Amino acid sequence: MDIQRDSMEFDVLIVGGGPAGLGAAIRLKQLAAERGGELAVCVIEKGSEIGAHTLSGAVIDPRALTELIPDWKARGAPLDTEVTHDEVMFLSETRAIHTPQWAIPTGLKNHGNYIASLGNVVKWLGQQAEALGVEIYPGFAAAEILYTESGAVRGVATGNMGVGRDGEPTDAFQPGMELLAKYTLFAEGSRGHLGRQLITRYALDRDSDPQSYGIGIKELWEIEPSKHRKGLVVHTAGWPLDNDTYGGSFLYHFGDNKVAVGFVVGLSYQNPWLSPYEEFQRYKTHPAIRPTFEGGKRLSYGARAITAGGIMSLPKTVFPGGALIGCDAGFLNASRIKGSHAAIKTGMLAAEAAFEAVGAGRSADELVAYPQAFRSSWLYDELWQARNFKQWMSKGLVVGTIGVGIEQVVLGGKVPWTLHHKHADHECLRPASAFKPIVYPKPDGKITFDKLSSVFISNTNHEENQPVHLTLKDPSVPVKVNLAIFGGPEQRYCPAGVYEYVKEDDGADRLQINAQNCVHCKTCDIKDPTQNIVWVVPEGGGGPNYPGM
Template identity: 55%
Template sequence: MSEIEREAMEYDVVIVGAGPAGLSAAIRLKQLDADINVVVLEKGSEVGAHILSGAVLDPCGLNALIPDWKEKGAPLNTPVKVDNFYMLGEAGKIRVPNFPMPPLMSNHGNYIVSMGNVCRWMAEQAEEMGVEIFPGMACSELVYGENGEVKGVVAGEFGRNPDGTPGDGYEPGMELHGKYVFLSEGVRGSLSKQVIAKYDLSKGHDPQKFGLGMKEIWEIDPAKHKEGTVTHTMGWPLNGNAGGGSFIYHIENNQVYVGFVVHLNYKNPHLFPYMEFQRFKHHPVVADLLEGGKRVAYGARAISEGGYQSMPKMTFPGGAMLGCSVGMVNVPRIKGNHNAMLSGKAAAEAAFEAIQAGRSGDELPAYEDEVRTGAIGKDLKKVRNVKPLWSKYGLMASLAVGGFDMWTNTFGFSLLGTLKHGKNDADATEEASKHKPIDYPKPDGKLSFDRLTNVSFSMTNHEEQQPCHLRLTNDAVPVTVDLAKYAGPSARYCPAGVYEFVEEEGKEPRFVINFQNCVHCKTCDIKDPAQNITWTTPQGGDGPNYPNM
């Protein structure tokens, strides 16, 4: 516990993160007991400001939580009408037919949404029920009880100097204590990372795997717009350099979501995920759609991809991790928001039963059991081998063998059992000497853009006098290890241009961290070969301000 004296507030349940998992937990707790005291703490400037997702939403989670969501005006306005899959070559495409695909891959009955706007709507529902929601309140540290349990968090600390010392206007923040604390921070949450390490929650589980998702919103020519159309592509431009693919979703108002995902287990440190995304938009199929349009927003976020075998133990003394803090994305479906909602509901029910029984500060095994054996576990178990097949044998094996395995899992069995993921994504990076540099075309400023220009469309801002929230374990490692052995991959894997190596004649190279650009994607915390970078939360309200991501 910090030695700084702070005021404390007591709640029944403290929830970190106003995403779909945290808000679902808050709503469900109030459904079960209108008098239960629940607080949700959100580091973004408003609810939804840090939410970025594809997103085609399977409404099953919302159906379970708020069955009358249509009557209550939930922003699910664009049902999927057309579902396309393409394999891209450099200049052409091959349509992958829908009929051989397992039923779980169908998007009919789902909705193209802005998850930021869905979360804003969910926050309204929660507040009407009496949930206290505090945006702009970053949770910078955990508070532990006498028996080593998590009993709360520190939130709302402001005004430290760049060297970490309290400044003239320093505000120490408050401790918010709960009978249970829920961590719903999203992928690679800083507090979740701490509890996983402290309580050894990953023991016996595969390492978590990740992807980097980048997304732009475009306004296009109305003649080209086909509301409700969902398109996914694989193949070019990544080909054999990395796993991944794209999505193009036609939403309302002549807008499309254009996104690109790169699996972070790639070997070649010269790979530049952001530039792969920009190159993708020059494929004739995509360029024809976007020409004459304009990009209106940009953002990026890591995605948990390990699935069923990579979910760590979810409960710890005093609380639980929810949603993407655990990793509940169904990779072939590219969907996790429905599971996040279901996890929040399950955690709320387990905590409610414990509080009713007079318990607090212990673990919630009922939550863990429900996630692993209930709807979430069943959803993820069916697809558990697709990602390891893709990683080990490539795209075509994943499509053929993975598709067959999903079909057999539909009937409750798998000939493959459960495949392992192997190395984590940082360890998958190989030394630069084993690979050739990749030549990327210069952005044209019409279809493709440089990183700093695009970051301006994420409305990202950080107060510059605070400490850098991207911490180096060893200041020398970026130059002596990452640059010397791996050709400085941080200058490429970051989708916001945060990291650069400055090389001046007659001087040793310098590693520069432009933390003001950070869009909180967490890729550096995941992919850095030496695992020398730790992402921590900056002061509350800082970071991107996504309008409708």
């Protein structure tokens, strides 16, 4: 299609309305106000509203937020449950061993942190940004990166609306917009589909370890008041995962009888029969966990990939015309199970570099002041001390716990050695014939649930008459490779029932993609063993609409 697109120009364009993107937008307008100048700042967000796609635990370290907005309490930021007590447990199938308080690693001590809905915090940040004059456009998905003739980023194009499943325009067709800027900051979250393209185009990961991811699956519950312990933070490791599979759970009591419960599984797991979703459901049946939820009501569900490789997997964050910030680059601290403070901080650092560059009359070059500022920041020190965490835990629960304990508890994170990731997650999956299929218990509809009922309460919706946004480089690979060798693992690693193998009339197998179920977690894009699945943005406004997550 030869399409004429309208365009808009800004000083700084930000792709993604999460904590990194909004932190950057707010800082840019603060600096403009301090210097008495004008700066055109735009944020576009693929979710139907700010916060719609935001999913996190979340225990929030307020350090970066306090730097950004010192009077956030007076302004009514929705961080009102301060952590009162930490518990760390190791689970066997029937027992729970509590870690003594003195032995809890510093990264899992949450004094001074807050339990909150990150989605609500992001909505509040959006209000602060708009009050400063930031232009925010939710429901607009950045579908394409635009480049200058010399190869610098000059902005993005939003996706066309009203394109049918066959790729042809419908009666509702509307062309996308070209959004152009002197600098574009990419803040799409973990495994951003444009961030991934930028990393490849500019070889930003040339000097980094392979990135490592996890999938985080979360439910929000309202429990019986007698069981609620406001401010309690519980983390577990062990059962139902085996010793060789990285993962664990979180359980946070906050608000009015609310509990956020979730399960994280490292995507470097080897067994293709494993289902992270089913492991989460099984976890809730543990005798130390189940009583919390008996008599309660599940309110919402969601899932999201987590960029967990740490500082050794961090790519170069700048390129001509822009930068990667937040989880689009991979600033999460896996040892603390926290990334929102890092997202806000890196958004601020990139904003300061972009502001100075625009003020100096520059455009479309590298914002080298951003990585320099990160290198001298408290965030760099924090991530450097935790640099070996994921590498230790990849050695198994027992060895990993001992290694992390020595580094973090005994030596305080000050160690002379550095461990490295050697393989990307998709390379770790082994043939199905090497493992026994896992038979998971059927859901009871009270504590445990099936995928489709879970997707229903994530409020996920997509326009059905549009091209499938889960694309295949080679349509023959799923049956020839994934099903034949790995037992069809996409049926299990997807937490939303998007992928299923069905029989044709002639008995042949076919991969069916139920794209309307997709919660935009990006797990398939990461874990597919041949990297044949490529996630691209659907129409803006589609996907989940997480309430209070």
